[in-house]
Amino acid sequence: MLARAPPSLTAPRTAAQYRPREGTSDQGIVLRKALVMPVAALTLAGIGVTTVAPAMAAPTVSAKDSDRSKDRASRTKKAAYPIQVKYVKRYNLGRKNLKEIAAAKAWANGSMPRRVRQCESGGNYGINTGNGYYGAYQFAAGTWLGVGGGKYSRYAHQAPKFAQDHMAYRLWKRSGWGPWGCA
Secondary structure (H helix, E strand, O other), rough: OOOOHHHOOOOOOOHHHOOOOOOOOOHHHHHHHHHHHHHHHHHHHHOOHHHHHHHOOOOHHHHHHHHHOOOOOHHHHOHHHHHHHHHHHHHHOOHHHHHHHHEEEEEEEHHHHHHHHHHHHHOOOOOOOOOOOOOOOOOHHHHHHHHHHHHHOOHHOOOOHHHHHHHHHHHHHHHHOOOOOOO
16 A cells, blocks of 8 residues: 655645746745745655755745845935045044045046056055155145145055045046046
8 A cells, every 4th residue: 555645745836836926026925935845845755854954944034024124224324424434533524525525436436537547556556666656546745735635644655545536536626637647
């Protein structure tokens, strides 16, 4: 006499049975059902569920809810500063400077500033080759101080990345691409 399997484990369902109905968008149910199918097949094959990797287990409701709340919070909370707070405090940066730094960060991500950095210094913000030009944008010491870089450091290569981008943005606003031979 043949042993009969319990009705819940008789045969795994086909993938078509796990597709969401038309007009629904609940992918979580589909995912959980899709994970159940291989477990049922393994059980029929005689492999216990305890030997199945934990990655195949369906996510718990509480973990799912906590992930959603983290995602929602990170999407709605706007960053207070365009740079780290320690720099805001160290350099005593005001609202006007922070707005200009935010604009400079967006500008520095453009293709032309990237090409200039790559050509001038190989993209190295800390470069000092001894030729009288410093940092990623190869500022002369007088130019660096002239655009306000002295707020951050005596020479451009000693200033943080955001400061070099900020001063290069100021110089670009004043003079265009002329100061850089690579532009």
